[in-house]
Each structure stands twice: as C-alpha cells, then as structure tokens.
Amino acid sequence: MSLDGLSLSLLVAELNNTLCGGRIEKIxxxxxxxxxxxxxxxxxxxxxxxxxxxxxxxxxISLDSVENPNVPPAFxxxxxxxxDDGRINSIVQHSLDRTVMIHVDVREEGGTIAVKTxxxxxxxxxxxxxxxxxxxxxxxxxxxxxxxSRYRQVLPGRQYNLPPGQDKINILDIAPETxxxxxxxxxxxxxxxxxxxxxxxxxxxxxxxxxxxxxGLEKMTTDIDxxxxxxxxxxxxxxxxxxxxxxxxxxxxVNTANxxxxxxxxxxxxxxxxxxxxxxxxxxxxxxxxxxxxxxxEKERLQKFVxxxxxxxxxxxxxxxxxxxxxxxxxxxxxxxxxxxxxxxTLQQGQAIVNLPDIYAEQPNTIIQIExxxxxxxxRNAQIYYNRYNKQKRAQQNLAVQLTQLNEESNYLESVQxxxxxxQTTQETREIEEELIAGGYLAKRGKRKPEPVSAPLxxxxxxxxxxxxxxxxxxxxxxxxxxxxxxxxWFHTKDIPGSHVILRSVGSPDNGALQTAAMVAAYxxxxxxxxxxxxxxxxxxxxxxxxGAKPGFVIYDKQNTLFVTPEEKTVNELLNNKK
Numbered sequence: 001m002s003l004d005g006l007s008l009s010l011l012v013a014e015l016n017n018t019l020c021g022g023r024i025e026k027i028x029x030x031x032x033x034x035x036x037x038x039x040x041x042x043x044x045x046x047x048x049x050x051x052x053x054x055x056x057x058x059x060x061i062s063l064d065s066v067e068n069p070n071v072p073p074a075f076x077x078x079x080x081x082x083x084d085d086g087r088i089n090s091i092v093q094h095s096l097d098r099t100v101m102i103h104v105d106v107r108e109e110g111g112t113i114a115v116k117t118x119x120x121x122x123x124x125x126x127x128x129x130x131x132x133x134x135x136x137x138x139x140x141x142x143x144x145x146x147x148x149s150r151y152r153q154v155l156p157g158r159q160y161n162l163p164p165g166q167d168k169i170n171i172l173d174i175a176p177e178t179x180x181x182x183x184x185x186x187x188x189x190x191x192x193x194x195x196x197x198x199x200x201x202x203x204x205x206x207x208x209x210x211x212x213x214x215x216g217l218e219k220m221t222t223d224i225d226x227x228x229x230x231x232x233x234x235x236x237x238x239x240x241x242x243x244x245x246x247x248x249x250x251x252x253x254v255n256t257a258n259x260x261x262x263x264x265x266x267x268x269x270x271x272x273x274x275x276x277x278x279x280x281x282x283x284x285x286x287x288x289x290x291x292x293x294x295x296x297x298e299k300e301r302l303q304k305f306v307x308x309x310x311x312x313x314x315x316x317x318x319x320x321x322x323x324x325x326x327x328x329x330x331x332x333x334x335x336x337x338x339x340x341x342x343x344x345x346t347l348q349q350g351q352a353i354v355n356l357p358d359i360y361a362e363q364p365n366t367i368i369q370i371e372x373x374x375x376x377x378x379x380r381n382a383q384i385y386y387n388r389y390n391k392q393k394r395a396q397q398n399l400a401v402q403l404t405q406l407n408e409e410s411n412y413l414e415s416v417q418x419x420x421x422x423x424q425t426t427q428e429t430r431e432i433e434e435e436l437i438a439g440g441y442l443a444k445r446g447k448r449k450p451e452p453v454s455a456p457l458x459x460x461x462x463x464x465x466x467x468x469x470x471x472x473x474x475x476x477x478x479x480x481x482x483x484x485x486x487x488x489x490w491f492h493t494k495d496i497p498g499s500h501v502i503l504r505s506v507g508s509p510d511n512g513a514l515q516t517a518a519m520v521a522a523y524x525x526x527x528x529x530x531x532x533x534x535x536x537x538x539x540x541x542x543x544x545x546x547x548g549a550k551p552g553f554v555i556y557d558k559q560n561t562l563f564v565t566p567e568e569k570t571v572n573e574l575l576n577n578k579k
Contacts, residue, residue: 002057002122003263003285005096005200006171006240010248010265011060011281012100016091018061019048024086024104028068029076032300033141035129036066039088050120050129052141057127059100059120060285067426069298075141079131082106082116082138089115096170096200098122099163121163132160168199172244176236180229183221190219204262209235211270239266250284252276257569260288299420299429302436306417309441313410320406324399330392335360336370337385340378347378412473412550415497418526419472427454432472435551456483459520459574465505465513467520467574473552476500477545480554486541489514491521494534494561498525500552502540515564520574523566531565 003011022039029035034051049062072080089103102118116138119130129141137160144154152161171179186193191206210217212235215228224232242249243265253262253273262268265281278284335358340347343356351372358368372381416432423429431454436442456479457469468483470476476499480490484502489509491501501524503509503517518535527533538559545554 002098002124003265004202004205005093005098006202006205006243007263007265007281008098008100008122009093009096009172009200010243010246010250011285012091012093013246014248014281015048015059015061018046019088020090022046022088024083024088027076027079027083029073029141030066030068032073033127034066035076035079035141036062036068050118052121052127052129054125054127056289057122057124058285058289059122060282061280062282062286062289064286064289075131075139078139079118082131082133083118086116094162096172096198097163098200119160123163126163128154130154130160135160169197171198171201171236171240176233176240179236180233183232184224184229186221188221190215190221190224191217193221204264204268205239208264208266208268208270209239212238242266248281250278250281252278252284252287254291258291258572260291263288298426298433299423302429302433303417303420305436305442306413306420310410310413310417313406313413317403317406317410320399320403324396324403326392328396330389330396333385333389333392336368337382337389339368340370340382340385344378344382347372349377350374351378408550408553411497412553414526415473415552418497419499422471422524425454428471431474435472435474439550457575461513461516461574463505463510463513465503465509465517467517468502468504469520469524470500470552473550476552480540480543481545484540486539488540489517489537490540490543490556491517491535491537492556493521493525493527494536496525496527496533498522498527500554503537514562516574518562518564519566520571522564523568523571528566532563533566535562535564536560537562 022041025040026038033053037048046061051058086104086106089105091102093100100120104116106114108114117132121128131138137158139156140154194206213231248265251267253271255261255273261273262271352374355367355369358366456475459467468479470479480500489503501521521535522533536559542558543554543556
C-alpha cells in the first residue's frame with residue numbers, strides 16, 4: 001500500500017533532513033523499475049531506494065540489500081556518468097502530490113556547479129523515475145512514447161512537464177475552519193466530497209478523519225449538523241497539526257493474511273488490524289516492502305521471454321489448426337474419386353464438370369457436382385482425386401502430431417510461467433533459467449559460480465503428516481521420483497498446471513490431511529484464485545514419467561478427485577509450519 005500525499009510529505013521531510021548535503025558514492029539499478037543510491041552523510045553511508053514498480057512504488061532509506069545485475073542497465077550507466085560524486089541539494093515534494101524532486105549539485109568541467117534532478121513519481125501504474133536538467137528530460141527509467149500516452153510523453157530531449165495538475169486544495173495551506181466552511185456548501189457523500197476537494201488525502205486518511213469526528217462513512221454533507229461540522233474540524237486539526245510541525249508517527253496496520261490495510265504518518269484508530277509503529281517513515285516503508293517480497297532481478301526478463309514463447313506457440317497453433325481443418329476434407333476427395341470410378345463408363349474426355357449420383361448420400365437421388373481436368377481421361381481424373389486424398393490424409397496425420405506436440409509444449413511453458421510467478425529468490429529464478437537452457441529455449445550463458453540447489457517446500461502437519469511441494473519442474477521430478485515412497489500419496493490439479501505435492505503419513509491419512517494436501521496443490525497451481533478446484537490424488541507408484549518427457553511431465557492412473565477452494569489465510573498458516 002502506497003502513501004498518500006499528506007503522509008508522503010513527512011517521508012520527504014525526513015529524507016531531506018537526513019540526506020541534504022550527502023554525497024552520492026554509488027548508483028545501482030537492481031531491476032527494470034528501481035534504483036539504489038549509496039549516499040555518504042556524516043559518520044556513515046546510507047542506502048536510498050527509489051522504485052517505480054507499479055505494484056509497490058516507494059522511496060526510502062533502506063537497510064535491506066538486493067542483488068544487482070553483473071552488467072548495469074543503460075539508465076544506471078547514464079546516472080553514474082552525471083551524478084556520481086554529486087551532492088544532494090534538496091529533496092522536495094510538489095504541493096501534496098506524489099511527485100518528489102531530488103536536486104543534486106554536480107561539478108561540471110571547468111568547475112561550475114550544475115543542478116540536475118531525479119524526479120520520482122509515485123503514482124501506481126504511472127510511476128516513474130525521470131532524470132532532468134534545466135527542465136529537459138535526459139532519460140527515464142520508463143520511457144513513455146506517443147503510443148502509450150497522447151497527453152504526456154516522457155522521452156529524452158523533451159521538456160519535462162508535471163503530471164496533469166489537479167486544481168484542488170492543499171489542506172496544509174488552509175485553516176481547518178476555512179476548509180470545513182467550504183465543505184458545507186458542497187452536496188454529496190461526505191468522504192467523497194473531501195477526497196474530491198483536496199490534493200494528497202487518500203481514502204485511508206479520510207476514513208480516519210471521519211472516524212475521529214464520529215461521522216459514519218455513509219453520511220451525506222446534508223446529514224451533518226453544527227456539532228458534526230465542529231467535530232470534523234477538530235479531527236482535521238488533530239491530524240494536520242502534528243504534520244505541520246513535521247511530527248511523524250509512522251503507523252502500519254496488517255491483517256491476518258499479512259496484507260497491509262493501512263499506512264500513514266499518524267495513528268490509524270479506525271482500523272482494528274495488528275498495529276506496527278516505527279521510529280521513522282523509512283523504517284515503515286522497509287517493513288511493508290518486506291511483507292511483499294520483490295521479484296528477483298532476472299525474474300521479469302524470464303517472465304517476458306516465456307510469455308512471448310507462449311504467444312508464438314499460440315500463433316503457430318492457430319495456423320496449424322486451420323490447415324488441419326482443411327486436411328479434414330480429405331474424405332470428400334476419396335468420395336469423389338469413388339463416384340468417378342463407379343460411373344467411369346458414362347464419362348468422356350474433355351468434360352469440365354459432371355453431375356453424378358452421390359453413392360454416399362443418405363438421401364436418394366442426391367446429385368454431386370465434380371470438376372474434371374479436360375485434358376485428362378476420366379480414369380486419370382479419378383486417380384488425381386485419389387492422389388490428392390492420399391496427400392491430404394498424410395498431411396492430416398502429420399498436422400495432428402504437430403498439434404499434439406504444440407499442446408504439450410504450451411502446457412510445459414504454462415507450468416514454467418506459473419513457477420516463475422511463485423519464485424521469491426534469485427536462486428529459485430536461476431534454477432528455472434537453467435531448466436529453460438537445458439530445454440534449448442535459452443542460450444547457455446557464461447560460466448557461473450556453482451550455487452546450492454534450493455530445497456522443495458516442506459510443511460509439517462500436526463498429526464505427523466508431511467507435505468512436500470515442488471517449486472519448479474525440476475523439483476517436481478525430484479519430489480515425485482526421488483524424495484517420495486511408492487505408498488506416499490501424490491497430488492496434482494486436474495488438467496491445470498501446478499506443483500507436484502506429496503503427502504507422507506504414518507498409516508492411512510485422515511480426510512483432513514487429504515483435504516489439506518489437496519488445498520496446497522490447488523494453491524500452488526494456476527487455479528489459485530479459483531473455487532471448487534479439481535485435484536487428483538493417487539499412490540505415487542501409479543505415477544510414471546514417459547521416456548524423453550519434459551521436466552515435470554508425468555502420466556498417472558487409479559486416481560481419485562477432490563474439489564477444494566484454496567484459502568490464502570489457511571495456506572499462510574501452514575507455511576508458518578514449514579521446515
């Protein structure tokens with residue numbers, strides 16, 4: 001969950017107070033969306049993280065370290081060229097918008113000081129980090145061309161323009177009494193009126209204001225009496241008063257599913273989820289980032305590659321399917337040849353079209369029209385139709401084989417795509433990359449230091465049962481054929497890509513253990529967000545791997561099927577019991 005502009009002002013003030021005057025020592029770009037700046041301040045070096053990730057944009061001083069690619073991206077190299085050894089001049093927020101400018105003093109050739117700016121736009125899917133000098137864009141971490149936006153392009157050489165402005169009230173620049181008096185003249189749902197009238201106040205902040213004022217979320221402006229308006233003014237003062245004095249109380253609320261339900265620079269009294277308070281806003285941002293593990297640097301590259309491969313296969317499948325449907329007309333050619341042979345004695349050379357009784361028609365006296373080559377004899381025309389039939393029949397069989405192979409390859413790549421979604425570490429991502437290299441999908445990369453193989457997921461149940469889950473296709477093979485016993489139970493979603501899951505028990509597992517293992521299999525599958533997911537299970541001895549099959553591909557029989565609905569809360573509780 002991102003900060004609204006009001007709480008962001010506290011984070012910006014914190015960063016400006018800490019980093020102003022600091023010297024930029026190193027710049028890294030760990031992934032396609034993020035930068036890490038190592039900044040030297042008196043007595044220590046701190047790590048400033050800037051991220052334009054659409055799902056979790058952020059900027060904060062972080063203690064967490066991340067891996068960086070061996071070859072820095074071009075944007076990173078550009079920033080190193082311009083900003084290395086520069087000093088932070090100031091960090092400022094535009095109004096209460098989620099746009100922050102990091103001004104850096106850089107010594108140019110000849111000794112003159114130039115001010116260059118990193119502009120961080122923390123705006124969900126429109127988040128960006130833009131490098132600007134004298135209002136001209138030098139480059140951006142996300143370039144935005146005319147095809148992506150007709151209204152605002154972010155490209156080298158163009159003038160930098162702020163995101164579309166909002167003619168709204170900055171609540172820090174107006175007396176609460178004046179602001180409330182302005183609300184009295186508005187009509188509509190009060191919480192929406194407040195959001196629409198102000199810049200920088202998000203839904204969480206507005207709900208907190210109304211809760212402190214004792215006003216229900218369903219109240220209209222016309223429902224508020226004199227006492228209610230007075231309470232609303234007091235509630236606003238209780239929040240913006242400390243903020244104007246730059247007093248921050250970083251506050252995060254997290255529900256039982258480990259999801260952030262609220263984040264602000266002040267206490268969120270209207271929420272009842274678990275409370276976490278921090279000394280600095282940066283610590284709170286780091287905490288939230290830790291709840292949502294960031295994708296390893298190479299994960300996005302592999303996801304894009306697999307998605308493109310699946311699109312390529314789909315296009316090829318459409319072409320082959322069309323050809324296969326045409327080839328299915330082969331029987332009609334044989335029928336025409338048979339009819340010509342039946343009435344051969346009635347035909348003469350030189351005829352272009354003949355109308356003959358259809359010996360295959362269900363209705364009597366049905367006539368079929370057959371085109372002939374006038375240059376050939378009737379018997380030769382019949383042979384031509386037989387030849388065309390044989391050729392299309394062979395094509396039909398070949399196309400059927402190719403379509404089967406394409407479907408198998410698509411199923412395999414869909415399983416790889418799923419495993420990539422579930423990876424959380426660079427090690428797990430690289431294991432999938434090695435699998436793709438071994439399968440001939442990727443070229444072999446240069447020598448890399450050998451790394452330990454990651455272990456499958458193992459969950460302990462209270463009754464002594466153990467559930468083992470493969471986290472990629474290679475692990476699926478290991479879990480099924482090396483770690484399990486013939487009498488263990490094997491689980492997999494029916495006709496849906498997913499992990500291989502093994503249930504080991506002392507004696508026969510009860511229904512609860514079966515349901516739990518099936519839920520884990522459904523959760524670690526493409527059907528994670530579905531309900532009533534079919535999950536097959538059978539003894540492991542009934543699972544076989546065909547010769548030459550791709551990693552993770554098996555056939556099985558003598559299965560039973562359970563229907564389960566994956567519950568994230570339940571699975572998260574199980575994962576707390578992993579080995």
